[in-house]
Amino acid sequence: EVQLVESGGLLVQPGGSLRLSCAASGFTFSDHYMDWVRQAPGKGLEWVGRTERKGNSYTTQYAVSVRGRFSISRDDSYKSVSLQMNSLKTEDTAVYYCARRSLRDGHYFLDYWGQGTLVTVSS
Amino acid sequence: QAVVTQEPSLTVSPGGTVTLTCGSSTGAVTSGHYAYWLQQKPGQAPRTLIYGTTYKHSWTPARFSGSLLGGKGALTLSGAQPEDEGHYYCLLLDSGVRVFGGGTKLTVL
Numbered sequence: 001e002v003q004l005v006e007s008g009g010l011l012v013q014p015g016g017s018l019r020l021s022c023a024a025s026g027f028t029f030s031d032h033y034m035d036w037v038r039q040a041p042g043k044g045l046e047w048v049g050r051t052e053r054k055g056n057s058y059t060t061q062y063a064v065s066v067r068g069r070f071s072i073s074r075d076d077s078y079k080s081v082s083l084q085m086n087s088l089k090t091e092d093t094a095v096y097y098c099a100r101r102s103l104r105d106g107h108y109f110l111d112y113w114g115q116g117t118l119v120t121v122s123s
Numbered sequence: 124q125a126v127v128t129q130e131p132s133l134t135v136s137p138g139g140t141v142t143l144t145c146g147s148s149t150g151a152v153t154s155g156h157y158a159y160w161l162q163q164k165p166g167q168a169p170r171t172l173i174y175g176t177t178y179k180h181s182w183t184p185a186r187f188s189g190s191l192l193g194g195k196g197a198l199t200l201s202g203a204q205p206e207d208e209g210h211y212y213c214l215l216l217d218s219g220v221r222v223f224g225g226g227t228k229l230t231v232l
Contacts, residue, residue: 035221037169044226045161045169045212061219064124097168107175109159113168 002026002112004098009117012088016121020083022098022114029079030054033101035110036072036083038094038119046094050101051081066092088121095119125149125217127224134230135203143227144195145213151194152215158196159214160189162207163226169212173198203231 008020022034033056036048049062051072060072069088074081081098095116102111126148135141145158152158160173171180173189176196186202196213208231213224 037223044210045163045214045223047214047221047223050221063220063222104180105175105178107157107178109171109174109178109180110161110169111171111180113170115168 002100004100004112004114006096006098006114006117009096009119011120011122013123014088014090014121016088017084017086018088018119020085020096020098020117020119022081022083024079024081024100027100030076033108034072034074034081035099035101036081037097037099037110037113038092039097039116040091040094043094048083048096085119088119090121093119093121124220125215125222127213127215127217127222129211129213129224129227131225132228132230134232135200135207137203137205137231139203140199140201141203141229142192143198143200143211143213143229144192145197145215145224146195147215147217149217152191152196154191156196156215156217158189158191160187160196160198161212161214162209163212164209172211200229205231207231 003025035050052059071084097116099110100112128146161169163169172183177189212226
């Protein structure tokens with residue numbers, strides 16, 4: 001069974017840093033791109049970024065809103081992906097989901113999601 | 124970065140048909156945007172119903188279908204069921220970056 005479990009969500013002050021982790025199980029982690037998506041309380045979804053596989057040099061991409069502040073890394077040996085968040089702003093308050101990206105019919109899509117971890121940025 | 128627009132809310136009668144749309148501020152939505160549709164119910168993580176504009180996952184009920192309609196991405200629900208209530212999000216690929224729409228709250232009533 002595919003499982004994704006996020007951790008690390010906390011209350012942090014504006015300007016602070018936080019590192020989220022996502023532990024994967026039930027599939028060959030190294031074969032998949034992994035994405036982070038967030039959802040502010042009562043709001044819609046916002047794509048944060050993704051990391052590709054070793055074969056794509058672990059290439060990362062980010063949404064404009066987090067570029068330069070957030071970074072995604074992965075450890076295939078530990079089957080985990082991390083989201084390092086720096087210079088946090090109150091508008092970064094959200095539930096953060098990690099999601100697996102799979103290739104099917106020539107298209108990549110997010111097929112499995114974790115349950116999310118809450119990050120609150122407040123003084 | 125593109126702004127992706129969706130209807131804020133729609134209502135459909137049980138057994139009825141409804142179409143949700145997804146537009147882009149950069150112009151017509153095409154197959155190159157690889158439109159995705161996700162469903163989210165309260166307290167749950169989202170799940171993808173449609174990817175690559177028209178493809179369904181194995182868990183996608185047959186009553187859902189994706190298409191391009193009038194320069195927009197579209198999700199059509201034919202034969203709405205009470206369990207289809209929830210939020211629906213469109214996701215487009217724009218210049219290598221994925222952008223979500225604001226979501227449509229679908230009520231089955």
